[in-house]
Amino acid sequence: MSIEVNIAKQAIYDLLESKIKTVEAKLDTLKARAESAKANVEINAVKELLTKELVIRKKFQELKNSAGERWEQTKADLEARIADFEKSVKGIQSKAKAS
Secondary structure, eight states: OOHHHHHHHHHHHHHHHHHHHHHHHHHHHHHHHHHHHHHHHHHHHHHHHHHHHHHHHHHHHHHHHOOHHHHHHHHHHHHHHHHHHHHHHHHHHHHHHHO
């Protein structure tokens, strides 16, 4: 093989390698954005859970201060909210473990 052919091949290899590195860099950027987006989703989910927790705490205080039929209704509402809260927490935990 002539020197010119080897130089031409090396130029092609260099060009292709450069293109591969450029695409890999773009992929790394996309992966970083995806990780950031996932983190933002988890942050928003936790914020939502904190709001639910505040409501549960208020309902718990209502339960302590209520009596009779109102106590039963508040208790049922509180139990439903706690069940939903637990389900939401488990969902976030499982998503976090999966990633």
